[in-house]
Amino acid sequence: MSLDTHEVTEITPPPIVATEDEPARSRLRLRRDRRRAGREQDTVPYALRGTRRGKVLRGVLLGVVALATIFPFYAMVVLSLKPSGAVEFPGSLLPWNLTTSAYSDVLGSQDVPQWLINTLIYSIVGVLGTLLLSALAGYAFAKKRFPGREAMFWSFLSMVMVPYHVTMIPTFVLIAKMNGVDTYWGLILPSLANAQAVFLMRQFIQGLPDELFEAAKIDGASEFQIFVRIVLPLIKPIMATLGTFVFLWHWNDFLWPLIVGQSTDMRTLTVGIASLQQQNVPLNVVLAGSVVAFVPIFMAYLVGQRYVTEGVAATGIKG
Amino acid sequence: MRRNIRPRTVRAIALPALATALTVGLAACGGSSGPGSGGKTITTWMYPVIADEAKNKEYWAGLTDAFAKANPGYKVKVETYPWANRDTALATAIAANKGPDVVYLVPDQLPKYQRSLVPADEYMPAADKADYRKAALDSVSVDGKPMATPLLMSANPxxxxxxxxxxxxxxxxxxxxxxxxxxxxxxxxxxxxxxxxxxxxxxxxxxxxxxxxxxxxxxxxxxxxxxxxxxxxxxxxxxxxxxxxxxxxxxxxxxxxxxxxxxxxxxxxxxxxxxxxxxxxxxxxxxxxxxxxxxxxxxxxxxxxxGTVGSFAMLKGANKDAAGKWISFVAKPENSLALVKSNGYFPARTSAADPYPGNALQAEVAKTLDVMSAGPLKExxxxxxxxxxxxxxxxxxxxxxxxxxxxxxxxxxxxxxxx
Amino acid sequence: MAAVAEQPRRLRRRGPHARREARIGLLFVLPAFVLFVLFRFGPSIAGVLLGFTDYSLMDSPKFTGLDNFTRLWDDPVFWSSLKVTVLYTVITVPGTIIAALGLALLTRRAFRGSKLFRSIFFLPVVTSLVLASTVFIWIFSTDGPWSTVMSLVGGHTGSWLADDVFVVPALAIVGIWSRFGYGMLILLASLQNVPRELEEAALTDGAGPWQRFRHIIAPSLKPALFFLAVIETTASFQVFDAVYVMTGGGPANASYTLVFQLYDAGFKYFDLGYASAIGLALFVLTLIVAIIQRLVIGKEK
The missing domain is CATH 3.40.190.10 (Periplasmic binding protein-like II)
Structure with a gap:
């Protein structure tokens, strides 16, 4: 039973869904709430734990749904390891007669490794840039008073409401006029203006006690020092969560890279693999490309799973 | 404390400045080589006419090397784009000032890009022009002006x-x-x-x-x-x-x-x-x-x-002399032969040798070349x-x-x- | 909150200090502000304005008044893609929410393996739909797993992606697969709100599972369900990636969605004014649906 309580507190912090009615609460309060939730968990009455038959039924149901959920991943991996043309069902799903020929095709071509590099650049620069910019802005919005602060903050936040598709075309026109089509900066720069990130940073930093900064100021620390030595370490949790999400968004982004990256050399993995699909490349090669693109995100998920699930639960951040 | 304000402010500025510099730097280092920089590099957009990736690379590497040898100082870069959505890629690139110098087009694409193209008359040697099949030149002509240089012809009887x-x-x-x-x-x-x-x-x-x-x-x-x-x-x-x-x-x-x-x-x-x-x-x-x-x-x-014509067109902004030389070079019957033979196409020039000697079937198809239509030439x-x-x-x-x-x-x- | 309220008084007292704070605050916001002006505020306004122009990137924009919108009204392709988008949403959103709710209720209490189940269910959420689509094309192919299963249970055989009636349900299945894990996590978090004492009391009174759900669990889930409905509807209205890769909008425009039409208008025909008008229509549509959802769910409460 101790295992059970541990799992519950790990995975499902109390509900702090950021709807308009109920803004996200601070991380500190969240921790306190979670501790409380953990204690409550110990008192689950026997009756609420369900009957044996109920448990079996639940197990079977969950098992079936889980199998259906991972089936595409399984098929993706197995078919990518088959010789070209092995697409018949169900024969080709059996895990033998495997060959890595599709992978040597994919990794041996110039394209896929280049796309991998592009995706890494887009994702890593995107994460670092977004985190730095939103931390700076979030700190200022939360702890500094300056004229127009509220108006500026709410106008930032209102941008969450404007769908991406309204701004996409003018953004493209702007990037095109600035000669940014088919360049890294044209790809990355617009993605750094992230309203959600600024909002979450501000909410988090607002929850930090002022005394921490005041104390440093009295000790004669400069603003730069305060930001680097105090703010940044304190906001590590939100940076981890936000960083994981921004990474996911960039890695999986499709429409913008599709529009901006025109030459084969400037594609990201998603755009490149979509183009492979359209070019009648054999299925095993396309899927090998998909696996290559999926493995890093899978690894990131394994490592950052806690931040992802907590992030969703605590802030309703979009997956 | 107060004396500290200045250096402190400077340091406070440092971080946002760094962030700004980062974004600007990002902009700068992505620096565009720009299209048709008028320079010595001729960018060419090609499509997988030769479907086999390795053969395609080999063919173009051979041609670009030979061209560079014959024209020292010029460098040709051939980029093979996928057929799918090729107009989107090309139009975006042109609109964004990132277009190539030379691009492979078929006749019904020509009117769409007409405003961005250099008419072929301006660089095509007269002797070459006289050598083309009339049907080939007609197919690439918009308002009576050839807009591109034919490389190959096809017919679908x-x-x-x-x-x-x-x-x-x-x-x-x-x-x-x-x-x-x-x-x-x-x-x-x-x-x-x-x-x-x-x-x-x-x-x-x-x-x-x-x-x-x-x-x-x-x-x-x-x-x-x-x-x-x-x-x-x-x-x-x-x-x-x-x-x-x-x-x-x-x-x-x-x-x-x-x-x-x-x-x-x-x-x-x-x-x-x-x-x-x-x-x-x-x-x-x-x-x-x-x-x-x-x-x-x-x-x-x-x-x-x-029946269609595969052609090379030159985009405005290209170095006319260099790109023109390159196009004429590729259009030479012996140089475009591999393109022609890749899918059973036919040469666009009358002086070209029969690429399929002894092949009665291809000879039959060749007879229909002149009666085929390349589709409506409208923007x-x-x-x-x-x-x-x-x-x-x-x-x-x-x-x-x-x-x-x-x-x-x-x-x-x-x-x-x-x- | 007390600290925030006190701040201004404290700052006003120290004049130069307050000014310095303000300068630093502005300085820290500046980089983000510049980017927002360039890539969010500017384009938002420009996006609206462009909707009233004829613009192709080559020439400068020409003001054409409401032309784009009357053209949109008369465009059969627009109505068809609107229908496709709405149909997709009508299947995907309830499907996602029901799946999410069911799985949240099932994995609500910790048990051996519950963590693994939740991880599995969330995995599709972090997976790019483009990558997933490459394998779903095979799954839905003529002799693929889905068609085989369907012919066994007597459903529509043949490739669903090649059928003009079944192509949207097929895409909706992919949409649900990729989204239900997210909804599940949101609902799991919200389930912690359910008053335990009430649930126990109801149990002692002999209330069945449905009654417990209806009267005790459902009320506390309402805000989360509303949030999910809005988020999922917005996402469904913008469906593009999977359609682009799996069907290209076909067959016969049967899976041609609004964002696909926007993409084509913008980047295939370079009809940027028209594309912006489609974007605005999409925006208005999203707003209307959010308001309706708010009224419906809000009223019951």
Whole structure:
């Protein structure tokens, strides 16, 4: 039973869904709430734990749904390891007669490794840039008073409401006029203006006690020092969560890279693999490309799973 | 404390400044080499005419090396783009000032990019010009001016599978729509299809439906080019005829919506009597040379078929001298031979040697080169296809009557043309 | 909150200090502000304005008044893609929410393996739909797993992606697969709100599972369900990636969605004014649906 309580507190912090009615609460309060939730968990009455038959039924149901959920991943991996043309069902799903020929095709071509590099650049620069910019802005919005602060903050936040598709075309026109089509900066720069990130940073930093900064100021620390030595370490949790999400968004982004990256050399993995699909490349090669693109995100998920699930639960951040 | 304000402020500025510098730096280092920088590098956009990636690379590497040797100081960069969505990529690049210097185009793309192209007259040597087949030069000419340099020609006559006709004991091959329709039930009884039709919306209508429209006596555009004419009586007749073929199972229904790999198509499997959407070069490895019969394109009120020209066009902003030399270099018969032979195409120049000596089949096809049409040369040709192709598909799968489908398409197409 | 309220008084007292704070605050916001002006505020306004122009990137924009919108009204392709988008949403959103709710209720209490189940269910959320689509094309192919299963249970055989009626349900299945894990996590978090004492009391009174759900669990889930409905509807209205890769909008425009039409208008035909008008229509549509959802769910409460 101790295992059970541990799992519950790990995975499902109390509900702090950021709807308009109920803004996200601070991380500190969240921790306190979670501790409380953990204690409550110990008192689950026997009756609420369900009957044996109920448990079996639940197990079977969950098992079936889980199998259906991972089936595409399984098929993706197995078919990518088959010789070209092995697409018949169900024969080709059996895990033998495997060959890595599709992978040597994919990794041996110039394209896929280049796309991998592009995706890494887009994702890593995107994460670092977004985190730095939103931390700076979030700190200022939360702890500094300056004229127009509220108006500026709410106008930032209102941008969450404007769908991406309204701004996409003018953004493209702007990037095109600035000669940014088919360049890294044209790809990355617009993605750094992230309203959600600024909002979450501000909410988090607002929850930090002022005394921490005041104390440093009295000790004669400069603003730069305060930001680097105090703010940044304190906001590590939100940076981890936000960083994981921004990474996911960039890695999986499709429409913008599709529009901006025109030459084969400037594609990201998603755009490149979509183009492979359209070019009648054999299925095993396309899927090998998909696996290559999926493995890093899978690894990131394994490592950052806690931040992802907590992030969703605590802030309703979009997956 | 107060004395500290200045250095502190400086340091406080440091971080945002760093962030700004980072973004600006990002902008700078992505620095654009720009299109047609007028420099010594000639950027060329090519498509997988030679489908085999390795062979394609080898071919272009050979040509660029030879060109660089003959013209020291110039460097050619050939980038092979996918066929899919190639107009989007090219138009975006041109609009964003990132276009190539030289690009491979087929005739019906030329009007769309006309404003961005350097007319071929301005760089094509007179001797070369005189050497081209008239049909080739005409196909790349917009308003009487050649806009590109032809590299190769193709023709899609009607080709029939001798084995299929033997199987039903028939020795005359169809030359009219009625001939084909009369044969169809007998073919079907023996498990054969009369023809094949690809309804994939990525497929150019020049190859698929437009020949039928022309054969019925119709045209895609009205004479003044300001509206479309494909929803005429001839158009409705052509689409109704095609729908009959699909409905009665005289052509593969799956191919109306999907495109299987060539080797998996009924044509390759020897199940189709005649087709105008494949060339002898496509089918001979499945049928055997001896079993392919070349016929003139089908006719209803007239015989008409599709044949195109592959050409190199120069974009404005290119170094005219260098890019012109490069284009003329590639256009030399001996240099474009591998492109020509990649898919059983034909040379565009009269002085070129026969690429298929002793091949009677190809000789038959070559005879039809001069009567083929490359499709309407209008600025919005491809855009019109974009709205028409799904409507044809809708009619063929039975969602709409041919008349409604064509009228809906015409409405959308005219809205595009009115812009 | 007390600290925030006190701040201004404290700052006003120290004049130069307050000014310095303000300067630093502005300085820290500046980089983000510049980017927002360039890539969010500017384009938002420009996006609206462009909707009233004829613009192709080559020439300068021409003001055409409401032309784009009357053209949109008369465009059969627009109505068809609107229908496709709404149909997709009508299947995907309830499907996602029901799946999410069911799985949240099932994995609500910790048990051996519950963590693994939740991880599995969330995995599709972090997976790019483009990558997933490459394998779903095979799953839905003529002799693929889905068609085989369907022919066994007597459903529509043949490739769903090639059928003009079944193509949207097929895409919706992919949409649900990729999204239900997210909804599940949101609902799991919200389930912690359910008053335990009430649930126990109801149990002692002999209330069945449905009654417990209806009267005790459902009320506390309402805000989360509303949030999910809005988020999922917005996402469904913008469906593009999977359609682009799996069907290209076909067959016969049967899966041609609004964002696909916007993409084509913008980047195939370079009809940027028209594309912006489609974007605005999409925006208005999203707003209307959010308001309706708010009224419906809000009223019951």
């Amino acid at each position: 009607l080709i029939c599978d001798k084995r299929v006709f033997a199987a039903i004991g028939e020795s005359t091959y169809p030359s009219t729509w009625d001939d084909l329709l009369n044969l169809a039930p007998r073919l079907k009884d023996k498990g054969y299809q009369a023809t094949s039709y690809s309804g994939d919306t990525q497929q150019t209508l020049n190859l698929t439906w437009y020949p039928m429209l022309w054969q019925a006596g119709g045209e895609v555009f009205a004479a003044d080019g300001k509206s479309v004419a494909f929803n005429s009586e001839a158009g409705v007749k052509a689409l109704s005829y095609l729908r009959t073929l699909v409905d009665k199972g005289y052509t593969d229904k799956d191919q109306v919506t999907t495109t299987p790999k060539l080797e998996q198509t009924p044509v390759a499997k020897g199940k189709v009597a005649c087709t105008w959407q494949n060339t002898p070069a496509d089918v001979e490895k499945f049928w055997g040379k001896e079993n392919a019969v070349v016929m003139p394109p089908l006719k209803d009120v007239k015989s008409a078929g599709y 919005k040709s491809r855009d019109v296809m974009g709205v028409l192709a799904p409507e044809i598909q809708a009619a063929l799968i039975g969602n709409k009557s041919p008349k409604d489908a064509l009228n809906d398409a015409a409405k959308a197409a005219n809205a595009l043309l009115a812009r």
